[in-house]
Amino acid sequence: MSGTSEGSTPAADLDRSAVTERDSHAATCAESPDGADPPAYRSVFAAAPLAMALVDREGQVVDANQALGDLLGGDGASLVGRVAADLLDLASDARTWHAYREVLRGRQARLRCTRRLKHPDGRTLWAQVTVTPLAEDGPGVLLSVADVSDRRDLQARLRHLQMHDPVTRLPNRTLFFERVSAALEAESYEQSGTGRIGLCYLDLDGFKAVNDTLGHRVGDRLLAAVAERLTECAKDAGQNRPSEPLVARLGGDEFALLVEDSTGTEQLADLAESVLKALQAPFDLAGQRMNVSASIGVVERHAAGTTATALMQAADTTLYWAKVDGKDRWTLFDPERNAHLMTSQALASTLRPAIERGEFRLEYQPLVGMSDGRLRGVEALVRWDHPRFGALPPNRFVALAEEDGSIVPLGRWILATACRQARAWQLDRPEEPPLFVSVNVAVRQVWDSDLVADVAEILAETGLPPHLLQLELTESAVMGSAGRPLQALQALSDMGVHIAIDDFGTGYSNLAYLSRLPVSVLKLDGSFVRGFQYEGTGAAPNPADEVVVEAMIDLAHRLGLTVTAECVETAAQANRLRSIGCDTGQGWLYSRAVSPDRISELRASGPDRAAPVGAPQNP
Numbered sequence: 001m002s003g004t005s006e007g008s009t010p011a012a013d014l015d016r017s018a019v020t021e022r023d024s025h026a027a028t029c030a031e032s033p034d035g036a037d038p039p040a041y042r043s044v045f046a047a048a049p050l051a052m053a054l055v056d057r058e059g060q061v062v063d064a065n066q067a068l069g070d071l072l073g074g075d076g077a078s079l080v081g082r083v084a085a086d087l088l089d090l091a092s093d094a095r096t097w098h099a100y101r102e103v104l105r106g107r108q109a110r111l112r113c114t115r116r117l118k119h120p121d122g123r124t125l126w127a128q129v130t131v132t133p134l135a136e137d138g139p140g141v142l143l144s145v146a147d148v149s150d151r152r153d154l155q156a157r158l159r160h161l162q163m164h165d166p167v168t169r170l171p172n173r174t175l176f177f178e179r180v181s182a183a184l185e186a187e188s189y190e191q192s193g194t195g196r197i198g199l200c201y202l203d204l205d206g207f208k209a210v211n212d213t214l215g216h217r218v219g220d221r222l223l224a225a226v227a228e229r230l231t232e233c234a235k236d237a238g239q240n241r242p243s244e245p246l247v248a249r250l251g252g253d254e255f256a257l258l259v260e261d262s263t264g265t266e267q268l269a270d271l272a273e274s275v276l277k278a279l280q281a282p283f284d285l286a287g288q289r290m291n292v293s294a295s296i297g298v299v300e301r302h303a304a305g306t307t308a309t310a311l312m313q314a315a316d317t318t319l320y321w322a323k324v325d326g327k328d329r330w331t332l333f334d335p336e337r338n339a340h341l342m343t344s345q346a347l348a349s350t351l352r353p354a355i356e357r358g359e360f361r362l363e364y365q366p367l368v369g370m371s372d373g374r375l376r377g378v379e380a381l382v383r384w385d386h387p388r389f390g391a392l393p394p395n396r397f398v399a400l401a402e403e404d405g406s407i408v409p410l411g412r413w414i415l416a417t418a419c420r421q422a423r424a425w426q427l428d429r430p431e432e433p434p435l436f437v438s439v440n441v442a443v444r445q446v447w448d449s450d451l452v453a454d455v456a457e458i459l460a461e462t463g464l465p466p467h468l469l470q471l472e473l474t475e476s477a478v479m480g481s482a483g484r485p486l487q488a489l490q491a492l493s494d495m496g497v498h499i500a501i502d503d504f505g506t507g508y509s510n511l512a513y514l515s516r517l518p519v520s521v522l523k524l525d526g527s528f529v530r531g532f533q534y535e536g537t538g539a540a541p542n543p544a545d546e547v548v549v550e551a552m553i554d555l556a557h558r559l560g561l562t563v564t565a566e567c568v569e570t571a572a573q574a575n576r577l578r579s580i581g582c583d584t585g586q587g588w589l590y591s592r593a594v595s596p597d598r599i600s601e602l603r604a605s606g607p608d609r610a611a612p613v614g615a616p617q618n619p
Helices: 022-030 040-045 066-072 094-106 149-163 173-183 188-191 207-214 216-238 266-282 308-324 336-356 398-404 405-429 443-448 451-462 483-497 526-530 542-560 571-579 596-605
Strands: 002-004 051-056 061-064 111-118 124-133 140-147 194-205 246-251 254-258 283-285 288-289 294-302 330-332 360-369 375-386 390-391 436-440 469-474 498-504 521-523 561-564
Touching: 002 596, 051 066, 094 111, 094 124, 094 140, 124 149, 149 173, 173 188, 173 246, 173 308, 173 521, 188 398, 194 266, 194 308, 207 216, 207 405, 216 254, 216 266, 216 283, 266 330, 266 336, 266 390, 294 308, 308 330, 308 336, 308 561, 336 398, 336 405, 360 436, 360 596, 375 405, 375 469, 375 596, 398 405, 405 436, 405 443, 405 451, 405 596, 436 498, 443 483, 451 469, 451 483, 483 498, 521 526, 521 542, 542 561
Parallel strands: 294 330, 375 436, 436 469, 469 498, 498 521, 521 561
Antiparallel strands: 002 111, 051 061, 051 140, 111 124, 124 140, 194 254, 194 294, 246 254, 283 288, 360 375, 375 390
């Protein structure tokens, strides 16, 4: 009989508990004053079904019963004089060997461990070995061995059932995370391998529709068929490599391919490509022919410093990107994109408290009359003075505010602050024509709050005349408006408030429909104005751009609407817009968005003499 180590002996197997009363009684019976075996002991020892042996303090077998001989494939008497540790593989690992020697020396009460032994007939068996001192200061120890192979086989079968998915026969989520955690342990990658780990995390596009229309039985067959193709991809990827990727089903239609000791992103990209290609072929499931695709998130990184949780979070995020980017594709994890996402999440979680803490402020960009260059009004633009990320422009947080509904209290604050400032400018220079203030309004403000009541209340509180307030809504939000939005716009217009369509020309561009809406101002999107670029001195602008803009301005005027051009950056652009009848302009030619005090200075000096700050861009 030969033995092989099972590995480090579990702590439960190295039992330090005291010798039981029965163990003490057996030890007493095993000794006689003159060293001879008592007859009672001999008969019991020989007839016992449990394999046993007496071992001296040097570790040699003094006596062994036939049950132990049968277990080890020989005669009990032939074991006498043999080294017990060699018979039962007790010296194969340091921990077990140390505990065994401590029992022999009388320093430890008992040792229990499990060893894998090889029988002379070729079969392998699992044996539970127990070593107990015969008596205090006695001549040796009692060694007993129990064949636990059947129990181990049952445990292995139960573990397999617990660790594998019944539908696909693949490792399940539990086993997958065991493998990931093991691969990320320092011992796994420091001594050998590349020290890297990769993961392809995928789910099937539109799998829910299969279950809903064809039933879960067909859905399960599809999952099993997908698992077979993924397994083939893993086998192909494992050729000429130390190991092949682990394929697991994590739940539902989610699968993962784990690559230990990956060689870089190229290996993971090749694996993801092979998976997409393998899934392109139609599936024939009991007469049901169907096509499926998958979205795959790919992560590849150093194992050092990575946790299973961090790896899966990155994979899950990247899978989401693959879905958003159009499905039926793989996407590689991008730290910069993830950092932006994390920043957005951090901003979203602190938006409402930031409103209460007063972290927002307004800047104002001039709206200038094209005919005379006079300052006619301003557009209020919100800024967030974030304690961690600094000054943030509206494109960093307004969309987030619209998603979670915090745009309602934020929009109310913007409206009140802008109206209060416009009234202050009016009172500051009563002899001059007053400035109007233009405020952006999100469509959610119309649906989730009583915008009409809010505007009326704020105008009453600040004393600002309604005609000095302009509300800007995007073209896509206004076009097709019906029900509550249209009623709100009409009520605001009846109140005397001006309604402007922002970024006009990027959506429906239906001027005929505008005639039925209470709109008074169109703001041409900056993309049209940027088309008025000059190749050099004296060169004419693009004729097509000029024709389109001139037509829109002419039709707007025929409908009784005024037109504002956004993103006016050069004097040449301003001259062309003036020549084709544009009413007002806005852009870095006149001024960037500035503080209220700077607007007061521009009123005094004239906006045409205000030098732009920085490179021209859309504020």
